[in-house]
Amino acid sequence: MKPCIVGIGGAGGSMLKPFLQNLDLNLMIHDFAGNDRLTYGDVKGIWLESQTADVEKQKDHYYGNSIKGQYPGYLICHGGVNEDSSTNTFLKNKYGFDLKAQGYDRRAEYLKGLFEIFELDENLKRLCSHEFGGYDNALSDYMWKIGIRPLTIISTGGSTSVKDETVSSAKSKRSKPLPELLRCFLKPRNLNSDQNTKRCDCILFLASLGGGTGTGFINPISSAVRLDEPIFPIFALGMLTEKGEDSPQTSEGQRDLAAVIALYDLLTKESGKGIDGLILMDGQILKERFENYSAMDGMIYEAMKPLLDIRNYPGDEQQDEAQAFRRVLWDRDAKNPMEQEDAIQKRLFPPVLIPCYYTQPDWNGDLKSLVEGALGKKGHVSSLGLDGRLFPCDPEKAERALVFIRGFFELTEIKKAVMDRTGLSEGKIKVYRKLGDSRSEDVLILLRNPYGGEIGAHKDKGTLEWRFHDIIAESIEYIEKNEMNILSYHSYKPLTKEYMWKYFYQSGGIKDQLYKSLKYLESGRKPFFCRELRIFGESAKLSQAEEQIMVSTNLEEQITCISRREAERLLMEKGIIH
Ligand SMILES: Nc1nc2c(ncn2[C@@H]2O[C@H](COP(=O)(O)OP(=O)(O)OP(=O)(O)O)[C@@H](O)[C@H]2O)c(=O)[nH]1
Ligand SMILES: [Mg+2]
Structure with missing residues (x-):
């Protein structure tokens, strides 16, 4: 490509x-x-x-x-x-x-x-x-x-x-x-x-x-x-x-x-x-x-x-053309390109790909050390920078591996080395052999969605669940402690502030969704982001009258409207109104 x-x-x-x-x-x-x-x-x-x-x-x-x-x-x-x-x-x-x-x-x-x-x-x-x-x-x-x-x-x-x-x-x-x-x-x-x-x-x-x-x-x-x-x-x-x-x-x-x-x-x-x-x-x-x-x-x-x-490696099919690569990424085990294309159209979410890279001098020729250099040794979940994983993850949880390798290696040997490390079956490993520069040999392995399926994996330092749990928890804390900073961005008009408030703080908004994501990560559910969310979308829509007030220049009206909405929100939270 x-x-x-x-x-x-x-x-x-x-x-x-x-x-x-x-x-x-x-x-x-x-x-x-x-x-x-x-x-x-x-x-x-x-x-x-x-x-x-x-x-x-x-x-x-x-x-x-x-x-x-x-x-x-x-x-x-x-x-x-x-x-x-x-x-x-x-x-x-x-x-x-x-x-x-x-x-x-x-x-x-x-x-x-x-x-x-x-x-x-x-x-x-x-x-x-x-x-x-x-x-x-x-x-x-x-x-x-x-x-x-x-x-x-x-x-x-x-x-x-x-x-x-x-x-x-x-x-x-x-x-x-x-x-x-x-x-x-x-x-x-x-x-x-x-x-x-x-x-x-x-x-x-x-x-x-x-x-x-x-x-x-x-x-x-x-x-x-x-x-x-x-x-x-x-x-x-x-x-x-x-x-x-x-x-x-x-x-x-x-x-x-x-x-x-x-x-x-x-x-x-x-x-x-x-x-x-x-x-x-x-x-x-x-x-x-x-x-x-x-x-x-x-x-x-x-x-x-x-x-x-x-x-490409002599004799290997020209499989790395961009469109073919795209289909492999979405691959739902369909047999031909048209079937795959239909499968792709079935409202899937895009995959996360974790790159793992390692290089060694060409005289080494040791495939196991090359693959382990990229993916880490078996059982080593928490290497964090000590091997070739460029994002924390457990390779044994990957759905698929796409292997781009430069050097003179047998296809079956490459697959075997990756199967041994990841536990993936042969059909889930796609290998792209390239010629390289003959001074060194190297490998880039893209692991598709290497997470999920295990309760409590977020507690293991070095898993993808752990890294995402960390940034999501930090984000929630930031949302909770920085309402002024988030909503009072200097140029926002009241209308935008109102929509931003709903997006961040209203029930079902991003803060709630992120709390759900934490729970999903904790329980090993996949994927952990589940629903597209919009700031100005239908679910957050203000009525025409409310919009009118928000774009008007009358400060008193705006304050009344915001206070009323805030009171409504509190009453709803306490279950007094529905
Ligand atoms: N790899 C890399 N990361 C960088 C570099 N400079 C900044 N970063 C990282 O990128 C983050 C910020 O992203 P930027 O790319 O500067 O932000 P931006 O996309 O220009 O967005 P705004 O400036 O906020 O509009 C920083 O906090 C760093 O973590 C760089 O030269 N290389
Ligand atoms: Mg910038």
């Missing part, structure tokens, strides 16, 4: 850099079009950022402005929105959201709310469509159509291999032309037809889970992609934020909440509506092994190389 790697937010941009480095020294001395640079696996990429200051302060000027045709490029998420945009004025006045916000202060709920409004508020939809030439959303459509799509096979109508007809007809119905307003910004790129083969057949998002920008944009951009191509493979690699404060002193609780909201949303979007798989890494494990972010980012790149390697 050849992904278009999309780094989002500060961490996403840094994680993306090593993937886009030019491997061909000769090309560096020529004035070659950047798009032709030789990257590992021939990948392409783009950095999406909401803070203009962050792209301007790059010391190494690694990323140029993609709108000016520079590559590798960055794209400012709100670059298509004018200062005097009527859509933005409406949004600011009614809700207090700003399309041109410079970063989101580690708040995943900001972008979540913002994008939901675009789906629900008919007036906003009309304004947006009118101002942005048919775009449903001024941010996600811009990032997808201007930033990402030109780097993919979709830009020329080259499509995915299964159900092409369905895809094309969906496309012709839904795909919209670039609005003139945005077209004039674009310098034509050197993407003629013979370059089509060089384009990407899937998307891989890179972002930290724990910020606002990175975590907040994955779902909305995926929705924009899905409107164009329902089965285009979309994967995400999320880095869970480390423990303690981060550099601009955001507390662990706040970042954990951002991470949990993002994880909840990514993992409760049904098949065909969001991503096809979430690769999870733990920043805490990487921080214990590496001194700084740059070393961590180097490691992430190294660990993903076996997946990106396009040199």
Whole structure:
């Protein structure tokens, strides 16, 4: 597979850099079009950022402005929105959201709310469509159509291999032309037809889970992609934020909440509506092994190389094309691609994939040590950074293992080594053999959903249940102790505060759902996030009269309304009214 790697937010941009480095020294001395640079696996990429200051302060000027045709490029998420945009004025006045916000202060709920409004508020939809030439959303459509799509096979109508007809007809119905307003910004790129083969057949998002920008944009951009191509493979690699404060002193609780909201949303979007798989890494494990972010980012790149390697082992089938890989991720034991595709459409939640990576010198040749280096020794649940598991988990709980291996090994031997360690049957192990560079041999094993089925596993340090229990409990505590901070974000209008209050604190809201998730984790239930939850969704809907009061400027009326709702809530809690 050849992904278009999309780094989002500060961490996403840094994680993306090593993937886009030019491997061909000769090309560096020529004035070659950047798009032709030789990257590992021939990948392409783009950095999406909401803070203009962050792209301007790059010391190494690694990323140029993609709108000016520079590559590798960055794209400012709100670059298509004018200062005097009527859509933005409406949004600011009614809700207090700003399309041109410079970063989101580690708040995943900001972008979540913002994008939901675009789906629900008919007036906003009309304004947006009118101002942005048919775009449903001024941010996600811009990032997808201007930033990402030109780097993919979709830009020329080259499509995915299964159900092409369905895809094309969906496309012709839904795909919209670039609005003139945005077209004039674009310098034509050197993407003629013979370059089509060089384009990407899937998307891989890179972002930290724990910020606002990175975590907040994955779902909305995926929705924009899905409107164009329902089965285009979309994967995400999320880095869970480390423990303690981060550099601009955001507390662990706040970042954990951002991470949990993002994880909840990514993992409760049904098949065909969001991503096809979430690769999870733990920043805490990487921080214990590496001194700084740059070393961590180097490691992430190294660990993903076996997946990106396009040199298949001679004689092995070409099985690592992105669409095939997508079907394997969702695999419901169906026999052929069409059956698998039907199974995928059956409202499943996307899988979590835990990457486990290990490398050793090629003279070693010992398969057992390679597999154990990645997965840890049998019975060692709590290694936390001492072996190749990049997120805490127990490999014996995995549903499946996808093995990307570079070096000269027998297929049956590889399967046997993985079966011995995981207890999986042969049919649940998929092996992708690659040639590698002959100086070292390495393996990346993606474990699908390695958790569940055991009561009390959350108490074992080093299990996936334990790590999730920890961040969910931290998030609940943060929600309970920081109502003011969460609801009084400086720009929110009363209407937004009211909806945010319901989302966080009302019975059935995210706090309640997270309490349930803790119980599910404790009892070994799978999955532990079970129901999609919206801030502005139907269940939270205010009546028209209430909305009217909330958007009015009469403070007294607003206070009366809020007090009445608060009193109602208390009476309901005490069972006095129902
Ligand atoms: N791997 C890696 N992680 C980083 C890096 N910089 C920050 N982080 C982690 O990412 C978290 C914050 O994510 P950012 O990417 O900075 O946040 P963002 O997506 O830009 O979101 P906002 O700035 O809140 O809008 C930090 O708390 C760190 O845990 C980096 O260079 N590499
Ligand atoms: Mg940022």
